[in-house]
Amino acid sequence: MKITGQQPPEFHGVKGGTAKENQKITGRSGDTQGTAETPDKNSTFVMNKIKNRISTEPEVRADRVAELKAKIKSGEFQVDSQRLAKAMLEDALNEDTV
Numbered sequence: 001m002k003i004t005g006q007q008p009p010e011f012h013g014v015k016g017g018t019a020k021e022n023q024k025i026t027g028r029s030g031d032t033q034g035t036a037e038t039p040d041k042n043s044t045f046v047m048n049k050i051k052n053r054i055s056t057e058p059e060v061r062a063d064r065v066a067e068l069k070a071k072i073k074s075g076e077f078q079v080d081s082q083r084l085a086k087a088m089l090e091d092a093l094n095e096d097t098v
Contacts, residue, residue: 071077 068077
């Protein structure tokens with residue numbers, strides 16, 4: 001669940017405050033605009049590996065879709081309402097922490 005109308009605090013290039021306060025928070029003096037720090041080689045490697053893995057996955061799992069369609073058509077498909085509610089709540093809570 002996203003709350004609109006509120007801006008998250010900025011940690012790179014802190015808005016507001018004096019240059020001295022911004023230096024304390026960002027560890028930089030002078031510019032308060034800030035730039036994203038260059039990721040280290042390990043995090044770049046990991047991100048590239050993740051992107052490659054995602055790109056090899058099919059957009060639609062046709063076998064799973066066919067299986068679910070058959071279950072729905074035959075009336076065998078049952079929704080686990082407890083599991084669904086739990087997943088929805090976890091997604092909403094995770095969205096708030098991101």
